[in-house]
Amino acid sequence: MSDIDHTPCVQALERLQRTMNAAIDRANEQITASQVRLDQLDRTNEALARTQIEMIRQIRNLLESGRANDALRYVIALSDATAGPQPTERIAPAEQ
Numbered sequence: 001m002s003d004i005d006h007t008p009c010v011q012a013l014e015r016l017q018r019t020m021n022a023a024i025d026r027a028n029e030q031i032t033a034s035q036v037r038l039d040q041l042d043r044t045n046e047a048l049a050r051t052q053i054e055m056i057r058q059i060r061n062l063l064e065s066g067r068a069n070d071a072l073r074y075v076i077a078l079s080d081a082t083a084g085p086q087p088t089e090r091i092a093p094a095e096q
Contacts, residue, residue, distance in 0.1 A: 055078060062071035 059071050059074060062068070062074060
């Protein structure tokens with residue numbers, strides 16, 4: 001029986017392993033970056049939820065104190081601030 005030189009096969013397997021390890025490292029980096037972004041989005045969503053609750057409280061306080069017109073103006077201002085520019089026509093305020 002003749003001896004077979006396995007060196008090229010072993011070297012190819014070692015290169016493949018290094019390539020796969022590098023790909024795994026890049027994937028792990030991307031996963032970590034995605035987790036950081038998700039954490040940031042979670043914090044943003046929590047802040048938005050707190051802001052929304054506070055806005056609802058403000059509107060309810062205005063309504064309960066008999067200031068429905070102020071509540072309506074507040075809702076319109078919030079809508080304008082969050083909606084951004086809209087191509088729709090603005091409803092004219094009622095005459096007082």
